[in-house]
Amino acid sequence: MELVLDIVSWILLSAGGFFVLVGGIGALRMPNLYTRMHAASVTDTMGAVLVLGGVMVQAGLSLAAIKLAAILLFLLITSPTASYALAHSALLAGVKPDSGCAADPEGHP
């Protein structure tokens, strides 16, 4: 039973680590602000769910698991909200969603 839990948590942690890394590479290589935001926020949430899920499997039923569930719930609620607020602000400020366009002409520094 221990071995099964260990294997499950290892799989979840590795998958989470993979998503986190993909998000980082995407944020660096994508051509435009909005595509970068897409890469960063989607993989953020997915990676967080998998990594925290993996750690929760290791925790069993304890106070630590409840705290981890609280962290996960909090990240699930606030991370997409922050991405939405960022995208909305960027759109209102005039950053164009064309692909390949890196900055708007008036140049927010």
Added chain:
Amino acid sequence: MTVLFGIFLLTLVVITALAIVHTKNLFVAVMLLGIFSLLIAANFFLLDAADVALTEAAVGAGISTVLFLGALALTSERERAATPHRWLSLAVVASATLVVLYATFDKPTFGDPNAPVHQHVAPWYLEKTPEYVGIPNVVTAVLGTFRGYDTLGEVFVVFTAGIGVLFLLSGGGPAGPPKRQARPDGSAIGLRDDLIPRVVARLLVPFILLFGLYVQFHGDYGPGGGFQAGALIAAAFILYALVEGEGRTLEALPRSALMALTVAGALLYGGVGVAGIVLGSEFLDYSVLASNPVTGQQIGIILIELGVGMTVTGVLLSIFHAFAAREQT
């Protein structure tokens, strides 16, 4: 392995610090300062210093960024051109750096068990804390009891800083400048026109306040205490002010209440000290607060942490409101 992680994080710290010094745009510098504080907090965490990491994250990465942006709104966003030929200052900085680097060669190796701090200082506190104070978190015991004067000084420094900022910005009196609810071009204040952040923030504010109270009172058993809790509760009110506008936040917690909170916190701390004298012992001796000295110490620590939390909350929120009010007028 932890040492390798620490070295990696410190390398990122150096890169960030170089970028902060290099950039001429102050917004970029403020963003990078947020990242810098996070890296330092992660480093403290790797060194097992949880209380310091929590304070650094809460105050340095969160509240400081908000206050810096508030200050930047009142000034320009580009750094003034540097004066050329600063050879004297470069020479002073270079020589000071070399002296400090030379001094580190005499220090004991990192983590050496024979270092004096591990032979004399740390074991004394680890033995005496259960005997005199009886709480599990030694950091809170050192902060609250063994080095209580230091923390008294810190509370009064925070209080003085708050008074100084309010004095400079002149917007902090109970009468205050007239508060307008709309911007010059008629758009709503705050993220009020954004429905999603508003709903989410209104959902979260009670839980953040509850978490702040948990951190305040749990400081005896785990990482926590007055400074961190004050920063978290102030952050909850700042979140409310961001989505609902400053006017409604001032209706919820008016400036007079903030000033009362700040003053009451400092007075509480000083009062506990004076209570020690009144009950027949020295200033800031908590053992006389109850019949059992250990219980007295615990009561004393809870009261002074409460004082610290109240003052920090009051000061941070007063400074935030002072900046926000100035920006409107």
Added chain:
Amino acid sequence: MYYAVTIATLVTMALALIRALLGPTVYDRVLSVNMFGTKVVLLLSVIAFLGGRPDFLDLALAYALINFIGVLAVLEFFKSRAARRSAEHNQGKAS
């Protein structure tokens, strides 16, 4: 077991830092600060629990809160700055 995910998170933090240093618009930098924040939360959770110190999870929760509030504050600040600039621009055009 947890070294793999810790190393992945640290590498992603470095990549986010590069984006913060490079990003042409200021929103790129805000994005990278947000991403950095959630990576720090993950790093703290993994090291706290799997390093044997479950009572340090409070830090991760506090940090997640502060990151969210910090990002919203920054965005609010940019909006108010843009609103003030357009108001001055309109006043300048009208006068």
